[in-house]
Amino acid sequence: xxAQPGMSILVVDDFSTMRRxxxxxxxxLGFSNVTEADDGLTALPLxxxxxxxLLITDWNMPGMQGVELLRQVRADERxxxxxxxxxxxxxxxxxxxxxxxxxxxxYVIKPFTAAxxxxxxxxxFGKPSAAA
Amino acid sequence: xPATADECRQWVEAMHAALALEDEQAFAAALQxxxxxxxxxxxxxxxxxxxxxxxALEQFRSDSRLIDLAExxxxxxxxxxxxxxxxxxxxxxxxxxxxDQCCPLVDTLSQEAARLQPLLQREPGASESLRAAVDAHLxxxxxxxxxxxxxxxxxxxxxxxxxxxxxxxxxxxxLVDELEVALGDLVSIGRLGSDGDLERPVAAPxxxxxxxxxxxxxxxxxxxDDIDAMLSGLGM
Numbered sequence: 265x266x267a268q269p270g271m272s273i274l275v276v277d278d279f280s281t282m283r284r285x286x287x288x289x290x291x292x293l294g295f296s297n298v299t300e301a302d303d304g305l306t307a308l309p310l311x312x313x314x315x316x317x318l319l320i321t322d323w324n325m326p327g328m329q330g331v332e333l334l335r336q337v338r339a340d341e342r343x344x345x346x347x348x349x350x351x352x353x354x355x356x357x358x359x360x361x362x363x364x365x366x367x368x369x370x371y372v373i374k375p376f377t378a379a380x381x382x383x384x385x386x387x388x389f390g391k392p393s394a395a396a
Numbered sequence: 397x398p399a400t401a402d403e404c405r406q407w408v409e410a411m412h413a414a415l416a417l418e419d420e421q422a423f424a425a426a427l428q429x430x431x432x433x434x435x436x437x438x439x440x441x442x443x444x445x446x447x448x449x450x451x452a453l454e455q456f457r458s459d460s461r462l463i464d465l466a467e468x469x470x471x472x473x474x475x476x477x478x479x480x481x482x483x484x485x486x487x488x489x490x491x492x493x494x495x496d497q498c499c500p501l502v503d504t505l506s507q508e509a510a511r512l513q514p515l516l517q518r519e520p521g522a523s524e525s526l527r528a529a530v531d532a533h534l535x536x537x538x539x540x541x542x543x544x545x546x547x548x549x550x551x552x553x554x555x556x557x558x559x560x561x562x563x564x565x566x567x568x569x570x571l572v573d574e575l576e577v578a579l580g581d582l583v584s585i586g587r588l589g590s591d592g593d594l595e596r597p598v599a600a601p602x603x604x605x606x607x608x609x610x611x612x613x614x615x616x617x618x619x620x621d622d623i624d625a626m627l628s629g630l631g632m
Contacts, residue, residue, distance in 0.1 A: 281488040282559040288492070288552045324563060324603035353560055353606035355616040360623055364630045371627060373620050374606065375556050378549060380620055 267389035269294040271317035276300075276307040276333065277351075278325040282374075286320060286351065289378050293385070304328025308336055311343055318388070323352035323359070331359075331366055338367045347388045351376065403433055456585075466579035474572045477565050488558035495548050502548065506541040509534045563605040 273295055277283045283300045290298050299314070301307035305327040311319065319337065323330035330350060337343045349370040350363050363371055370384040407430035414423035456462070513534045516527060607613050617623050 277559070279485075279559040279562055281485060281492070281555050281562075284489070284492055285552055285556055285559075288495075289549070292549055324605055329603055353563060354603055355607050356604060356613065357615045357617060357626065359604075360617065360626055361630065364627060364632060369632075371623050373617065373623055374560060375553075376620065378553060 267295075267385055267391060268317075270297055271295065272297045272299070272315060273318045273320060274299050274301060274307060274310060274314070274316045276303065276319065276321040276325070276330065278302050278322065282322065286381075289381055292378065293382055304330065304333035304336070307333055311337065311346070312340065316346060318385070319346055319348045320351055321348065323350060323354040323363075331363055334363065334366045334368055349384055349388060351381075404430070407433065456582075462579070463583050466576065466583045470572060470576040470579060474569055474576070477569050477572065481562055481565050484558045484561060488555040491555055492552060495552050499545065499548055502541050502545050506538060506545070509538045509541065513538075560606045564608055567605050 273290060275283050275286045275290075275298055277286070277300075280302075283302075287298045287300065290296075299310060299316070301310055303325040304321075307319075307321070308328070310316075319333075321330040321333055328336075330352060334348050334350070337346055337348060347369045348367070349372065350368050351372045351374065353374040354360075355373060360371055369388045372380055372384055407426050410426035411423055411430065414420075414426055513531065516522065516530055516534070519527070522530075604613060607616050617626065
């Protein structure tokens with residue numbers, strides 16, 4: 265599928281400031297159907313109950329961390345194809361390999377720019393990006 | 397008192413003499429005397445270590461600085477860090493509230509400039525010089541408002557410092573927690589185990605938080621380009 269303005273996005277981050285920033289940037293990109301969760305434990309039931317088109321998650325969170333949420337998503341029959349974008353400050357090479365092996369679709373390092381966020385979403389949904 | 401060289405020599409010579417005379421009883425008595433000297437030396441050392449330990453424990457108990465650290469200052473440090481976290485969170489949200497208030501105003505002004513410009517061109521009553529001046533103003537307004545809108549988005553994005561600094565503060569708070577438990581244990585030992593049943597917090601494995609200059613993080617990437625190249629190498 266391509267990125268539609270009405271697509272449903274779940275943003276998972278334990279910092280409410282970062283959730284608000286991502287939500288604001290997504291709004292500027294035309295995506296207004298955004299739901300928030302503050303860690304993997306609260307995100308997973310929302311994902312299972314809802315019909316999301318994209319998951320944007322932090323890594324370092326209390327409760328369930330982002331990479332574990334990614335594994336749970338990939339292990340769920342109904343969710344396993346859900347595009348997942350990791351948006352995190354975790355910068356170790358081992359962690360990026362770990363996320364890739366767990367099946368992440370994109371990895372954005374904090375601090376990030378609006379252009380990078382747009383580029384990665386475009387890439388996930390197969391749209392050629394002007395910034396690429 | 398430790399055994400002196402003279403005392404040792406005295407017993408060794410007695411053993412030597414007993415051997416020369418093949419007097420087993422005398423040799424055994426001399427050997428026993430020599431061993432007793434060694435035992436008394438060990439006992440002297442044990443007594444000294446015991447006294448030193450006792451003195452150290454007494455000093456430890458009377459060291460109010462350590463107790464103050466464990467019971468007041470370390471918990472205070474954690475409370476201060478939590479307060480910094482709260483202040484930065486409130487400041488970032490306040491800034492974003494202001495941005496949220498400004499964005500619709502900028503959008504309205506942009507739309508209004510775009511709506512008025514063609515109307516002005518068709519307005520028959522306006523003088524040419526006024527029309528040109530207002531037209532230039534509307535053109536400039538539209539350009540400046542577009543820049544302001546972009547800068548407001550940048551201000552929003554800049555509030556990400558709160559997440560990054562917050563993650564670092566939380567990791568320091570975790571260290572402070574562990575320090576508090578360790579100090580509590582030490583103080584409890586000083587009080588001969590009166591209250592040492594604090595639980596150690598369990599560190600969450602995996603996540604490290606943002607890279608902090610001067611702190612060892614292992615093999616990290618240099619930025620987004622580095623990650624893109626890595627993931628591309630992994631076939632993504």
